[in-house]
Amino acid sequence: MRLRQVEYFVAVVEAGSITQAAANLYLAQPSLSHQITTLEKELGGALFERMPRGLRLTPAGRAFLVEAKRIVSDVNRAKRAVQSVTEGVLGELEISTITSLAVGVIPSVARRWREHHPKMALRLHEYTHADRLEEGLLNGVGDFGFGPIPKLPMGEVIELGTEEFVFVLPSDDPLAGQHSVDPAELANRPWVLYDHAHGLSNVVTAVCSAHGFAPTGAVRTSQVESAARLAAAGLGPALLPANVIPTQIEAVVLSATKPLIRRLAAFSRAPMPEVVRSFVDEIADPSHGLVPATSLPDEYFEL
Numbered sequence: 001m002r003l004r005q006v007e008y009f010v011a012v013v014e015a016g017s018i019t020q021a022a023a024n025l026y027l028a029q030p031s032l033s034h035q036i037t038t039l040e041k042e043l044g045g046a047l048f049e050r051m052p053r054g055l056r057l058t059p060a061g062r063a064f065l066v067e068a069k070r071i072v073s074d075v076n077r078a079k080r081a082v083q084s085v086t087e088g089v090l091g092e093l094e095i096s097t098i099t100s101l102a103v104g105v106i107p108s109v110a111r112r113w114r115e116h117h118p119k120m121a122l123r124l125h126e127y128t129h130a131d132r133l134e135e136g137l138l139n140g141v142g143d144f145g146f147g148p149i150p151k152l153p154m155g156e157v158i159e160l161g162t163e164e165f166v167f168v169l170p171s172d173d174p175l176a177g178q179h180s181v182d183p184a185e186l187a188n189r190p191w192v193l194y195d196h197a198h199g200l201s202n203v204v205t206a207v208c209s210a211h212g213f214a215p216t217g218a219v220r221t222s223q224v225e226s227a228a229r230l231a232a233a234g235l236g237p238a239l240l241p242a243n244v245i246p247t248q249i250e251a252v253v254l255s256a257t258k259p260l261i262r263r264l265a266a267f268s269r270a271p272m273p274e275v276v277r278s279f280v281d282e283i284a285d286p287s288h289g290l291v292p293a294t295s296l297p298d299e300y301f302e303l
Helices: 003-015 018-025 029-043 059-086 099-104 106-116 130-138 199-210 224-232 274-283
Strands: 048-051 054-057 091-098 120-127 144-148 156-170 190-194 216-221 238-241 251-268
Touching (some): 003 018, 054 059, 099 120, 099 224, 099 238, 106 120, 106 274, 120 130, 144 274, 156 224, 199 238, 199 251, 251 274
Parallel strands (some): 190 216
Antiparallel strands (some): 144 251
């Protein structure tokens, strides 16, 4: 038994005859008659009594009508539910991202996006390493990923802009009067570092190595915000995305002499549906802190 046959049955009952139902459905009358006959055979009993002037439901037909209307109603409700989610009216959107972006970018994006999608819930899947983010997404975690440009093949990748990495130092640091610093100037200091399993540990190592030294750790943390506060407390310089730095922190924030830039993208296993694309479009709005790639300085160090 097919759903269409059930819908045809209800249409015939409502129209009062196969002729009128066929006209309403834009079907040939023989085709509709065949579908009803096939349905009766599958159910094992007649649903209609053929009268000289129309049709009359049999007892079996009356019993089936109750269930048929319920089936059609449930299917229509299911269709509306899917449409509501697809259009971003109702449902849940799952976002896989890295912890720094979950702190530094997602909150303002989510607030603005929810103004237009008040009945949509959001769920974050946070990763401390971009590689784990990509693997998780490809294994079915999240509707889309938001992070550094992916290394693994994806169904769709949309580059959204860039973020800058900056150094955080205590407010009384000797470098407090500067606007930027050469990372090599920080070579002899103990650093606030990240746990080895954290993706930003590799970023710090790459930056320091490119400037001729390996950082010595005064303390390690798995939390990006904690790194900023530890650096502000004087334990050592910390390197982190500018968008993560707490607004009320008393610290010196310095760019690198040659700005440290990381490109960010949204990516998914398959082409993004409209509800996902609406969130991605909101991320790309410059008001949330990402800098368009077209606005990069002439010289920069890409992470």
